[in-house]
Amino acid sequence: MTIAIRLDAPATMPLRFSPPIGGLAGTSFKHEHLAAILAEGPQRGFFEVHAENYMGAGGAPHRALEAMRRDHPLSLHGVCMSIGGPRALDRTHLARFRGLVARYQPALVSEHLAWSTHETGFFNDLLPLPYTAATFQHVCDHIDEVQETIRRPILLENPSTYVAFATSTMSETDFIRSVADRTGCGLLLDINNVFVTATNHGFAALEYLADFPLSRVGEIHLAGHAEQSDDEGDPLLIDSHDGPVADAVWKLFEIVIQRRGPVPTLIEWDSSIPDWPVLKAEAARAQAILDRAHAAAVSDDRHAA
Amino acid sequence: MPPEPSTSYAAAIAPALLDPTRAVPTVVIGPNGKATEKRFGVYRNNVTVSLIEALAAIYAAVLRITGNDFFRAMARFYIRSSPPRSPLLFEYGRDFPAFIKRYEYAQSLPWLADVARVERAWLDAYHAADAVPLAPHALARIAPERLASLVFAAHPATRLVRSPYSAVTIFAANRSAEPVGRIDASTPEDALITRPDVEVVVRQLPPGGAIFISCLMAGCPLGEAAAMALKQAPTFDIAANIAGLIEAGAFTSIAPATFGDGR
Numbered sequence A: 001m002t003i004a005i006r007l008d009a010p011a012t013m014p015l016r017f018s019p020p021i022g023g024l025a026g027t028s029f030k031h032e033h034l035a036a037i038l039a040e041g042p043q044r045g046f047f048e049v050h051a052e053n054y055m056g057a058g059g060a061p062h063r064a065l066e067a068m069r070r071d072h073p074l075s076l077h078g079v080c081m082s083i084g085g086p087r088a089l090d091r092t093h094l095a096r097f098r099g100l101v102a103r104y105q106p107a108l109v110s111e112h113l114a115w116s117t118h119e120t121g122f123f124n125d126l127l128p129l130p131y132t133a134a135t136f137q138h139v140c141d142h143i144d145e146v147q148e149t150i151r152r153p154i155l156l157e158n159p160s161t162y163v164a165f166a167t168s169t170m171s172e173t174d175f176i177r178s179v180a181d182r183t184g185c186g187l188l189l190d191i192n193n194v195f196v197t198a199t200n201h202g203f204a205a206l207e208y209l210a211d212f213p214l215s216r217v218g219e220i221h222l223a224g225h226a227e228q229s230d231d232e233g234d235p236l237l238i239d240s241h242d243g244p245v246a247d248a249v250w251k252l253f254e255i256v257i258q259r260r261g262p263v264p265t266l267i268e269w270d271s272s273i274p275d276w277p278v279l280k281a282e283a284a285r286a287q288a289i290l291d292r293a294h295a296a297a298v299s300d301d302r303h304a305a
Numbered sequence B: 001m002p003p004e005p006s007t008s009y010a011a012a013i014a015p016a017l018l019d020p021t022r023a024v025p026t027v028v029i030g031p032n033g034k035a036t037e038k039r040f041g042v043y044r045n046n047v048t049v050s051l052i053e054a055l056a057a058i059y060a061a062v063l064r065i066t067g068n069d070f071f072r073a074m075a076r077f078y079i080r081s082s083p084p085r086s087p088l089l090f091e092y093g094r095d096f097p098a099f100i101k102r103y104e105y106a107q108s109l110p111w112l113a114d115v116a117r118v119e120r121a122w123l124d125a126y127h128a129a130d131a132v133p134l135a136p137h138a139l140a141r142i143a144p145e146r147l148a149s150l151v152f153a154a155h156p157a158t159r160l161v162r163s164p165y166s167a168v169t170i171f172a173a174n175r176s177a178e179p180v181g182r183i184d185a186s187t188p189e190d191a192l193i194t195r196p197d198v199e200v201v202v203r204q205l206p207p208g209g210a211i212f213i214s215c216l217m218a219g220c221p222l223g224e225a226a227a228m229a230l231k232q233a234p235t236f237d238i239a240a241n242i243a244g245l246i247e248a249g250a251f252t253s254i255a256p257a258t259f260g261d262g263r
């Protein structure tokens, strides 16, 4: 690699170990909520940001992120790495990503099973890929490269999709399990994406979850979706992140947590962003489910002793 | 070994994302034989709409001036002609002002491109590297006979936008939530954009001010920059201008000019 990587750790960012994130609910961090969050002081919960929004040199975004990171665990969520693309990763982008990981020492680092760049064009969406031996190979190569560059494992997120590929030779869950086995990456299970994809492709979300390697899940995403219709007039769900989590997704979340135990869980809300108390209330609902599962696990431990 | 067909999925999908006249790529299918028009349309829509939103966030005053429908139509044309190359959306739209200048339907708003240039400079200043600005009293310690030979280092956020129109006034009026009254667009205005800490500040420069700071930013000594400004604006107040620029946070340091650079 010919790229010079700078590890920026400015004096304003005292390096501190991240507060523990296990069993916590968190929210997307949006700048419009900064004042409300800081006014409340340190709170139980974590914040997730899109890495690309903090790839500028300085200014308000970094000042806000430093303020959040000082008292809360941080989750760094990459959106544009194009892990699922057939082309080599963008080394400049990877170096920027590494710089952010080094600077903010996030508790969680994640990326998507999708692509957004091809040749020189950037499409600003999470685009789908077929699941084949060839795509398996380049997804694993890309994850190896990311993990070697940032010197830690990432969590790979399952996508929401609207189309499939005739060339696919394995199921998404088999593909994801094999990638995790091969690369040692963890998984980010987006339960809304599961529900959206299952509906759009006409299978049961519970079947998908039964096949999903839950033991490798290091984070869960919950989000709202919108409903449109496909060419045949059947429901086509859109992963819109613009509203509250659907009841069906809450139900699936409870089932997953019962099986898996408490896992850091994020309420993703990226557009039509509500006031902070609304977002906070969604996170509190997830936290209550996580806490119940934690209490049950502790009581199981006592009975077993 | 020829590439497996599956490696070409991105090459098949990418050209159809921004071009609605292209057919849905045949590599994608619907479940159980379902059609792909609306399904693939979700991706097409996500790409275009998210890029329009990105431009709308950067060019908020242009959006307010033109209205939503005009802006979205203009942005759609622009996105097709200049799709982003970088995954950093705050870098997108650098040539949007130049596009606006050429855009057929914006010809009746000749100042619109300059308002966009101010907005672009605003965002660049917002994301620029942090640096401590020159202290207000920095010049007080310099012996008067050495002042003319001082050179100034610009703060990483400092930007200058010159316009033959009232671009600064129009920008300021349309970036606030207040109602906009009538503005005479024909007064030439120069914008100085600075960010001494985290807040970006846009100021209008007095006559001669733009040539003065552009000389200083290019590395000319103070005396030379002042002479240029006076030539253009005989009433140019050197002391007030340099104090104003320092107070605005336009510079980070001063140094005596080095000999032998031809000045």
Ligand SMILES: [Fe+2]
Pocket: A157, A190, A193, A221, A268
């Ligand atoms: Fe997600």
